[in-house]
Amino acid sequence: MNIVEYNNIVDRLSVQVKSFQEGFSILSRSNTLKELGTNFCHILRGNFFISDVNIFYKNNESAEWESIIINNGRCRECLPHLKTSTNVIIDYFNDKEFSLIATMPLTDGSFWGLVIGNKLDKTELTELDRITFQMFLQLLDNAYQSFIYQEKEKQLNFSLNHKVVQLNSLIDTGIEISKLRKTSSLLELSLERAAALTNASRGVLQLISGDDIISEIGFPNNSDIKKVFDSDKKIDTFVEFESVKYIFTLSEKESRKGIIDFDQTDEILLAAFARQVLAAIENEHLHNEAIEKERMHQEIEMAATIQRRIIPQKLPEIDGYDLAGINIPSLEIGGDYYDVTKLKDGRYLIIIADVAGKGVASGLLVNTLNASLHAYVENDFKLTDVADRLNKIIYKASTPEKYITGFIIILNPTTGTTEYLNAGHNPIFYSNNGKLTKLDKGGFAFGMLDFGLPYESDIIQIEPGGKILFYTDGITEAMNDNNEEYSDERLELFFLNNKPANAEIFIKNLITDVKKHTTDTPQSDDITALYLIRK
Amino acid sequence: MLSEFNLVTETKDNCVVINTTGYINNIGGQKIVDEFYKHNGNGINNVILNLAQSNVVNSIGISFLIEIIEKLNQSNGKLIFSNLDPSIEKTFTIMGLFQFAKKADNLDEALKLL
Numbered sequence: 001m002n003i004v005e006y007n008n009i010v011d012r013l014s015v016q017v018k019s020f021q022e023g024f025s026i027l028s029r030s031n032t033l034k035e036l037g038t039n040f041c042h043i044l045r046g047n048f049f050i051s052d053v054n055i056f057y058k059n060n061e062s063a064e065w066e067s068i069i070i071n072n073g074r075c076r077e078c079l080p081h082l083k084t085s086t087n088v089i090i091d092y093f094n095d096k097e098f099s100l101i102a103t104m105p106l107t108d109g110s111f112w113g114l115v116i117g118n119k120l121d122k123t124e125l126t127e128l129d130r131i132t133f134q135m136f137l138q139l140l141d142n143a144y145q146s147f148i149y150q151e152k153e154k155q156l157n158f159s160l161n162h163k164v165v166q167l168n169s170l171i172d173t174g175i176e177i178s179k180l181r182k183t184s185s186l187l188e189l190s191l192e193r194a195a196a197l198t199n200a201s202r203g204v205l206q207l208i209s210g211d212d213i214i215s216e217i218g219f220p221n222n223s224d225i226k227k228v229f230d231s232d233k234k235i236d237t238f239v240e241f242e243s244v245k246y247i248f249t250l251s252e253k254e255s256r257k258g259i260i261d262f263d264q265t266d267e268i269l270l271a272a273f274a275r276q277v278l279a280a281i282e283n284e285h286l287h288n289e290a291i292e293k294e295r296m297h298q299e300i301e302m303a304a305t306i307q308r309r310i311i312p313q314k315l316p317e318i319d320g321y322d323l324a325g326i327n328i329p330s331l332e333i334g335g336d337y338y339d340v341t342k343l344k345d346g347r348y349l350i351i352i353a354d355v356a357g358k359g360v361a362s363g364l365l366v367n368t369l370n371a372s373l374h375a376y377v378e379n380d381f382k383l384t385d386v387a388d389r390l391n392k393i394i395y396k397a398s399t400p401e402k403y404i405t406g407f408i409i410i411l412n413p414t415t416g417t418t419e420y421l422n423a424g425h426n427p428i429f430y431s432n433n434g435k436l437t438k439l440d441k442g443g444f445a446f447g448m449l450d451f452g453l454p455y456e457s458d459i460i461q462i463e464p465g466g467k468i469l470f471y472t473d474g475i476t477e478a479m480n481d482n483n484e485e486y487s488d489e490r491l492e493l494f495f496l497n498n499k500p501a502n503a504e505i506f507i508k509n510l511i512t513d514v515k516k517h518t519t520d521t522p523q524s525d526d527i528t529a530l531y532l533i534r535k
Numbered sequence: 536m537l538s539e540f541n542l543v544t545e546t547k548d549n550c551v552v553i554n555t556t557g558y559i560n561n562i563g564g565q566k567i568v569d570e571f572y573k574h575n576g577n578g579i580n581n582v583i584l585n586l587a588q589s590n591v592v593n594s595i596g597i598s599f600l601i602e603i604i605e606k607l608n609q610s611n612g613k614l615i616f617s618n619l620d621p622s623i624e625k626t627f628t629i630m631g632l633f634q635f636a637k638k639a640d641n642l643d644e645a646l647k648l649l
Contacts, residue, residue: 031605158601161630162594168629172622196593201560220539220558254561254595 009128013135019047020135027143033057036147037068040140044116047136048129052098052117056082059110072097075115082113088137092125099125104137106144166197166269174276178283186280187217191248194273195219198235198266200250201259204228208245227251235262237271239278241285248274300360304329307363310370315340318348318413318532324503325470325530326511328523335362336472336526339370341377348413349377352470352530353406354425356445361402368397369404369446383410383421387443387455391423394447403447407439407470416462416534421455424448426473426488429495432466436496439468467533469495474525475510478518486517503531540589544570550581550649552642556588563589564599571603580612583645587618597630604635613637617645 023043030036037055044053054075056065061084070076074097082103083089090102100116119125125133173193177186187205195203203219218225228234231251238247248270253262315323318340325338335355342348353369355362372393376386387408394404405425411418422428424445427438443455462468471491478486494513500506510529540563541556551574553567571582582603586592592600600614607614614636616627627633639645 031609158594158598158630165594165626165629168625169622172625192591196558196560196591199560199593199595201562223539254593256561256595256598 005127009131012128013131016047016132020139023047023136024139024143027139028146030143030147033147034068036140036143040136040143041069041071043136044133047132048116048125049120050099050117051120054115054117056113056115057110058084058113059108061109061111065113072115072117078115079113082115084111088134090130090134090137092130094124100133102133102137104141106141108148112140112144163265166265169193169197170269170272170276173273174279177276177280180280183281183284184217186277186284187246188219190273190277190280191217191219194248194270195250198250198262198269199254200262200266201252201254202228202231203248203250206245206247206249208247209243214244233259233261235267235270237267237274239274241278241281246274246277246281303360303363307366310339310367311337312339316342316348318411320413320535321411322503322533322535323531324507326507326528328474328511328527330474330523330526335366336474336528337366337370338470338528338530339373340530341374343377343410344379346413348411349373349408350411350470350530350532351406351408352425352428352472352528353404353446354472354474354526354528355404356402361399365394365398365402365404365447369394369406383408383419383457384455387421387423387446387457391444391446391448391455392450395450398447403445405445407442409468411462411532416464416466418460418462418468419457420460421457423455426471426476428471429469429492430460430462430466431468431496432461432463434496436492462532462534464534467495467531470530470532472526472528474523474527475514475529477525478514478527479524480518480521484517486514490517503533506531506533540566542566542570544574546574546579547646548649549579550583550646551579552583552585554585554588559586559589559592559596559600561593561595564596567596568599568602571606575606575612580607580610581649582607582612582614583617583639583642583649584614585617585642585645586620586623590620590623592623592626597626597632600632600636601630604632608635613649615639615645615648617642 026039026043027036030039037057041053041055045051052072053069054071055069057068058065065079065082078098078101081091081101084103084105086105088102088104090100092100097117098115099118100114102114104112106112173190177189180186180189191203191205202223204225205217207214216225228249228251233253234249234251236247236249238245250270252259253266311327315325323340327336327338329336336353338352340348340350351373353366355365369390372390373386376389406423407420407425407428409418409420420439422440422442427440430437430439439460441456441458443453476486476488476491494510498506498509500509507529514527539557540559543554545552553570555563555567557563604614616636616638618641619638624638637648639648
């Protein structure tokens with residue numbers, strides 16, 4: 001080629017720059033391989049006036065050529081001539097059906113193959129045409145690189161967005177299932193979400209206790225659960241709560257290319273979902289426990305209120321006597337009890353009792369004792385007979401380890417004559433003129449035995465100045481930090497030596513003395529005392 | 536709990552309404568795309584996808600929906616999602632689908648957007 005011809009070509013190429021720019025712009029807008037091929041086909045047709053443009057593609061050296069654009073079916077006969085190489089190969093032909101066969105390697109190891117027919121005016125491809133064609137090939141290569149980078153970028157964005165979706169869904173699902181109160185709903189939701197986020201085709205959640213399958217939930221609903229376990233592409237995990245195993249199994253991870261293996265991210269996600277389910281189940285359990293506890297607490301409160309009403313809020317005034325009492329239960333429902341009742345004949349019945357044990361059961365027995373006692377003393381009675389009947393009733397009403405110790409007096413306030421009966425209770429202190437007498441005649445505690453052994457009672461005379469201290473062992477057995485009891489002896493001394501102005505002050509002083517002994521040691525038993533003094 | 540996939544199609548005012556039921560996964564997504572191409576081949580360029588009965592979509596299903604969006608974008612067509620479950624709406628938002636498609640609370644609202 002001489003310089004003039006060379007300059008001509010350069011001039012004409014420079015005119016074609018705009019065409020090259022437009023060509024690249026068109027090619028780089030292609031969204032699919034076919035579109036890229038189609039656009040290139042248009043460019044070649046427009047620039048070379050050739051209608052017979054056939055384009056092939058293969059994604060690696062050993063693959064078969066794939067037809068992208070076919071305008072002449074006979075172009076397939078040229079396929080054996082499409083040789084792959086690390087360089088562009090272009091063969092030009094004259095007087096043949098096709099004027100050009102070319103292969104071009106691409107950066108990702110794939111290849112374009114072109115089989116181009118003759119110009120419409122039947123002329124041969126000029127030197128300019130050949131150069132122009134090579135430049136368009138280069139544009140195709142650049143556009144293809146742009147295309148695959150766009151594809152990679154799209155895939156990367158998709159993948160990143162999907163990771164965000166997975167994390168977001170993990171959080172949202174945790175919140176949602178924590179609001180669900182029905183265990184079945186939260187199990188279904190978590191299985192659903194775990195399957196969707198790992199792209200599993202199917203999933204199963206089994207609840208197993210020992211060797212027994214308690215329940216099975218499948219996803220989707222009416223799919224064959226067996227297919228999940230039969231699959232060789234599956235992942236599973238489990239959590240355990242109260243001896244029940246919750247086993248999550250997911251199978252057949254989907255992709256656009258078919259079923260693929262689950263990856264580490266999927267295993268992490270599944271484990272995270274399982275932990276969320278465990279947390280939700282634990283929360284539901286604690287919630288139910290709290291509700292039950294609150295319900296029981298309210299019932300105990302109710303029982304305690306009823307219980308407190310048995311012990312008189314205000315003691316009756318006994319003419320010529322001073323009387324005061326106190327009951328400090330160690331639990332909400334106590335086992336100690338006292339009562340003062342005026343009988344029809346003007347005498348007074350005073351009782352103090354202590355149920356073995358504490359809590360609701362003891363409170364119920366106290367109620368039984370109180371109701372029965374009041375029923376029996378409505379009319380004429382003998383104290384020993386009443387004791388016998390109370391024994392039988394309590395024996396029948398209670399469990400073997402439960403019984404009630406009690407001390408009952410029937411006081412004639414005018415004369416001071418007092419009949420007493422001690423049913424297994426602590427010896428009650430009675431003092432007259434500074435001399436202590438322990439009142440212990442009676443029999444077994446109520447409800448302890450039912451051998452028909454008769455009770456005994458005795459009579460004392462309360463003179464003016466005489467006093468009785470009714471108490472329960474919650475006082476004498478009150479412990480301090482050194483495990484030392486308050487003791488009978490200390491109480492006796494207190495009873496004898498304390499001579500306050502009235503019964504109420506005596507009771508207050510007694511409690512103060514007990515508290516001085518126990519200091520901060522928690523109260524382990526009910527503290528009950530009743531003090532009667534004849535003026 | 537979610538059942539396996541099914542769809543029912545109706546045409547309204549130069550638009551095809553695809554009502555889906557069940558899990559939109561590889562199978563569900565492919566069925567939606569096949570149905571879309573069937574109608575798009577007949578010149579229908581507007582699609583309403585009613586997901587009232589589908590509250591689970593996996594990423595493969597989403598990739599099929601993206602394919603429909605890309606195809607419609609080339610011909611100035613529209614895709615409108617209706618009756619989206621809140622969790623699906625959030626997923627689609629994160630995946631960027633609403634940059635190229637619209638959403639509506641129900642079918643009537645979706646038809647108004649055409």
